[in-house]
Amino acid sequence: ISSSPNTEAYPRTKLVRKKVRRALVDPIDGTAVKQTVTKRVWKGIKKVRGFRVLAYSGGNTRVARQEAERWGQKAKEILQTEPIYVHFYSPRWMCQIGNYTSYEQARKVMRRLKKEGFTQANVIRTMVTIETTKVIGDTYDMDY
Structure with a gap:
């Protein structure tokens, strides 16, 4: 800088x-x-309000962490170019996918994931990182 x-x-x-x-x-x-x-x-890069696809949301246990990481690996196989976030947002482990500025972009990815077996997939509004x-x-x- x-x-x-x-x-x-x-x-x-x-x-x-x-x-x-x-x-x-x-x-x-x-x-x-x-x-x-x-x-x-x-x-x-900057942070703006946007959308991500929530692929998994579990509890605060070790098993929930392993599940979140497993869903993240599975999502990475399907969507190689999208960023995958597996983080602990108190009080639960979450697996989030993508940085979308419009709801329609996120919804399209959510539909694709649901076809691949991500039954819990949902679109959430959050702060996203964009270039x-x-x-x-x-x-x-x-x-x-």
Whole structure:
């Protein structure tokens, strides 16, 4: 994290350079020119109100913890790209799936899990972690 004045608005961010290639038509003779655009992008994470799929909710025993972890492993096999959270939220162990900003996204995943045997699956509203990006500026390089 740098100490620039913009970091207060975007806590826990880092500046990355991202190269994007795109074709551009030269206005003089109409030929296609390849152009490499280097974008300066702030990348970070923030917490917002959103939705997760509650795959399992048990008690506060060791057996409930093992069950939550077992359901988490089973969910990971089905949804490889989604984050799985197995945590103790007092007074119970829970297995939660995903970071969704809309109810419909979470509901679609819940339906898929119910088809796979997650009979307790339900959509809950909670704080979720999302990635943020903001383009700072572009630098153009012509490739002839």
